[in-house]
Amino acid sequence: MAQHHFRRRQSDRKLIGIFFMVVGQKLVLGRLMLALAVPVGSLLLAGCGAESGTSSAKDPQAKQVSDKSGSADTKVADEAVMQQLAQENAPRTVSFKNPGMSDLGAYLDAKQPMTTFNLYNSKRDWDESGEDIAESLADPFKIREASPELYRLASERQSTQDSFKKKELATALSALVAEEAGKANPHNLVKLSSDQWTPISLGSYDQQAKGFRIDNCLFSDKLEYTDAEKRNATTMDAAPKLRCYLNPGPTTYFIGFQGGSEVLLDVPDQALAREIEAHRDTIRMDIYGFVKSVERERFAGEFGPQRFVLIAPQRIDLKDGTTGKIIYTKNI
Numbered sequence: 001m002a003q004h005h006f007r008r009r010q011s012d013r014k015l016i017g018i019f020f021m022v023v024g025q026k027l028v029l030g031r032l033m034l035a036l037a038v039p040v041g042s043l044l045l046a047g048c049g050a051e052s053g054t055s056s057a058k059d060p061q062a063k064q065v066s067d068k069s070g071s072a073d074t075k076v077a078d079e080a081v082m083q084q085l086a087q088e089n090a091p092r093t094v095s096f097k098n099p100g101m102s103d104l105g106a107y108l109d110a111k112q113p114m115t116t117f118n119l120y121n122s123k124r125d126w127d128e129s130g131e132d133i134a135e136s137l138a139d140p141f142k143i144r145e146a147s148p149e150l151y152r153l154a155s156e157r158q159s160t161q162d163s164f165k166k167k168e169l170a171t172a173l174s175a176l177v178a179e180e181a182g183k184a185n186p187h188n189l190v191k192l193s194s195d196q197w198t199p200i201s202l203g204s205y206d207q208q209a210k211g212f213r214i215d216n217c218l219f220s221d222k223l224e225y226t227d228a229e230k231r232n233a234t235t236m237d238a239a240p241k242l243r244c245y246l247n248p249g250p251t252t253y254f255i256g257f258q259g260g261s262e263v264l265l266d267v268p269d270q271a272l273a274r275e276i277e278a279h280r281d282t283i284r285m286d287i288y289g290f291v292k293s294v295e296r297e298r299f300a301g302e303f304g305p306q307r308f309v310l311i312a313p314q315r316i317d318l319k320d321g322t323t324g325k326i327i328y329t330k331n332i
Contacts, residue, residue, distance in 0.1 A: 091295040092303070094125045098290055099188055101314055101331070107191035107288055108184075110311070111198065113146040113249040118184035120253055120307050121177055123294045128303075130174035134166075136305065137173065139251045146249075150176055190255075190311050194285045198246075202265070202280045202318075205273050211266035212276065214285075214316075217244035219260030245308065258292045258310040265316065265330050276328065282321030289313040 108115050121133075137143075140154035153176065157169035194200035203215035213219075220243040229239040240261075245254035267273040276283065292312035297304035318328040 088301040089299060091297050091308070092124075092126055093293050093295045094123065095293040096123070096188060096291055098312065098314070101288070102189055104191075104288065106187075107189045108187055110190050110192040110246065110255055111248050113143045114180070115190065115248070116246075116253045116255040116309050117143070117249045118180050119187070119190070119255075119291055119309050120294050122181035122184040122187075123291060123309075124296065124307075126296070130170040131167075132303070133177050134170035134173045136252045136307070137250055142249055142251075147180070150180070188291045190289055190291065190309075192246075192287045192289075192311075194287075200285050200287075202276070202283065204280075205267070205277045206264075209264055209266070210268050210273075211264045212280075213264060214260065217241040218246070219257050219263065220244070221259065221261040252305045253307050253309075255309045255311065257287075257289070257313060259312050263313060263316070263330070263332060265318070265328065267328065272328065276318065279321065283327075284319045284321050284324070286317040286319065287313055288315040288317075 108119070110116070134154070134157055137150070137154040138158060140151045140158075143154075144151040150173070153169055153173050157166055157173065160166055160169070192198070192200075200214060200216045200218065202212045205212055220241045222240045222242050224242070225236065225239055229235050243256060245256040247254050267276060289311040291309060293308075293310045295308040295310065297306045297308075313332050315332060316330045317326045319326050
């Protein structure tokens with residue numbers, strides 16, 4: 001899988017690094033929201049204090065009532081600012097219903113360079129300009145074999161300094177992307193198979209729950225650390241993994257899973273559980289799912305560069321790493 005970004009020789013730290021590149025901006029925005037909200041509250045509080053100064057000299061009880069009212073107004077104003085900023089920085093999202101399982105051959109390969117790109121562009125319900133789409137292909141190297149014409153146009157646009165030529169190429173790119181997206185539109189099913197380049201491991205058998213959970217950040221629904229978890233390195237290490245994503249195609253398009261942390265591969269049969277436990281390091285997986293949502297990040301109401309396709313799992317097969325034989329199936 002030469003075109004695939006998620007290689008085995010890359011460490012988990014690199015994979016987590018990809019995630020922080022995505023989510024770290026959200027954490028920065030959280031601090032920005034707090035920084036913007038505090039001055040608003042301070043200004044309102046100062047205004048309340050000025051108005052209550054004269055009356056407090058005449059009536060201390062009136063001052064106490066005014067202080068309480070001013071504090072309540074400040075809190076309401078701060079909350080309104082925080083809500084507005086949260087809305088402006090929330091990703092643009094469109095969601096889809098589960099179409100149900102289909103023939104396993106109908107599922108698109110999540111690791112193919114054009115899968116995420118085409119699914120995103122076929123399923124978003126908002127417009128993106130030709131320039132915006134062209135900029136998302138600023139690094140087209142991984143699609144050179146999967147879509148030679150798209151690669152040619154994107155590369156030519158990157159290399160030319162002629163602004164008129166750039167505009168013409170952006171228009172041509174946008175038209176070709178729309179054509180490719182049209183072909184992908186009927187598809188809503190995706191398959192991810194683990195292999196030596198994309199290892200996905202199981203956690204140890206949970207004796208209480210009588211099953212296994214997938215021990216991989218791809219299946220995490222945790223999006224940020226709590227203040228308690230961020231307290232020091234020890235608490236950070238002990239915290240659940242943050243969600244990470246695959247990036248098999250253009251560098252601004254990511255694919256991941258939603259609802260994966262809730263999945264328990266229940267194996268009450270102790271003999272089978274022992275077999276799986278003994279071979280956890282070599283077991284391979286096929287994960288089938290549907291497109292739950294597509295998202296575009298936003299900052300202050302404006303689109304950011306990163307796009308996401310999120311898959312909800314429908315079925316998971318565990319396979320013998322040597323023979324490829326399915327030894328366990330979980331329908332979700």
